[in-house]
Amino acid sequence: DAMVIQNPRYQVTQFGKPVTLSCSQTLNHNVMYWYQQKSSQAPKLLFHYYDKDFNNEADTPDNFQSRRPNTSFCFLDIRSPGLGDAAMYLCATSTRQGAETQYFGPGTRLLVL
Amino acid sequence: AQTVTQSQPEMSVQEAETVTLSCTYDTSESDYYLFWYKQPPSRQMILVIRQEAYKQQNATENRFSVNFQKAAKSFSLKISDSQLGDAAMYFCAYNSNAGGTSYGKLTFGQGTILTVHP
Numbered sequence: 001d002a003m004v005i006q007n008p009r010y011q012v013t014q015f016g017k018p019v020t021l022s023c024s025q026t027l028n029h030n031v032m033y034w035y036q037q038k039s040s041q042a043p044k045l046l047f048h049y050y051d052k053d054f055n056n057e058a059d060t061p062d063n064f065q066s067r068r069p070n071t072s073f074c075f076l077d078i079r080s081p082g083l084g085d086a087a088m089y090l091c092a093t094s095t096r097q098g099a100e101t102q103y104f105g106p107g108t109r110l111l112v113l
Numbered sequence: 114a115q116t117v118t119q120s121q122p123e124m125s126v127q128e129a130e131t132v133t134l135s136c137t138y139d140t141s142e143s144d145y146y147l148f149w150y151k152q153p154p155s156r157q158m159i160l161v162i163r164q165e166a167y168k169q170q171n172a173t174e175n176r177f178s179v180n181f182q183k184a185a186k187s188f189s190l191k192i193s194d195s196q197l198g199d200a201a202m203y204f205c206a207y208n209s210n211a212g213g214t215s216y217g218k219l220t221f222g223q224g225t226i227l228t229v230h231p
Contacts (some may be wrong), residue, residue: 035153042204042221043158050217088156097217099146099165099210104158 003027004105006091012111013081020074021108025090031097032074034066035090037107043090049074050097078110084113115140117207119222126195127230133180134190134225136205143167144211147181147188148219153201161203162186192227200229 003101004025013019015020023032035043047056049068063085065077078085094100116139126132138147149161164172164181171179176193192199205222 040224042223043219045218048218085128090158092158094217097210099144099217101148101160102162102208102219104150106155106157109156 004091004093004103006105006108008108009106010109010111012113013078014113015083016080019078019081019110021078021089023071023074023076023105023112025091025093025105026072026105027093027095028071029093029095029103030071031094031100032068033092033094033102034074034076035092037073037088037090039087046076081110081112083112086110115142115145115207115220117205117222118218119203119205119225121225122223123226123228125228125230126192126199128195128197130151130195131191131193132195132227134192134203134205134227136188136190136222138186138188138205138207140186140207140209141179142209142211144209146208146210147179148176148206149179149188150204150206150207150221151199151201152199152204152224162190162207182194195229197229197231200227202226 007022033048034046037043045059046060090107091105092102094102145166147164151159162174178191180189202224207220
């Protein structure tokens with residue numbers, strides 16, 4: 001089945017130690033999104049790619065970066081994780097920009113010690 | 114900027130009964146879509162139903178239907194014949210199709226936790 005896959009499902013890192021989260025998709029969608037979701041809150045968009053065009057949200061901290069080497073893969077890099085970065089990170093895809101349905105992966109839960 | 118408000122932090126329903134989750138939104142745009150997403154305890158966000166603003170007919174997906182009142186900017190979700198598997202956090206979301214800085218970005222409400230009692 002076509003899907004959005006996130007690895008790992010759980011990630012533990014140390015304060016200040018860089019970490020990379022991975023997202024892949026078999027839907028061949030043009031747009032990929034990264035959201036941060038803290039406990040009992042709504043997801044918050046960090047950035048998205050439309051093909052290779054990177055779009056950063058104005059309030060996304062510089063500590064967060066992303067790479068999209070090809071259509072299928074997208075990575076979220078947290079350069080120096082702080083305790084406040086502990087959250088669920090959700091990857092989503094859509095066929096194109098605009099009000100298209102976004103399809104979500106299962107998420108990666110990040111714990112910062 | 115668009116805002117989405119879910120005024121019910123928690124709701125509960127008996128199995129086989131009907132429950133309605135409320136959502137209101139604020140926008141000056143005319144071209145947009147509205148969504149209800151379900152997030153079970155396993156945390157994967159799943160699309161429940163989608164409504165295009167230019168369509169007057171309310172969307173329906175099996176036991177799930179919406180009451181879309183465009184003038185009132187209201188978008189409620191009705192779940193009929195509730196099942197134990199419906200228990201989850203439900204998010205109402207808005208997506209702009211009108212270009213500009215909000216184009217293609219989901220704006221979520223705060224969520225409603227639905228509990229289903231056997």
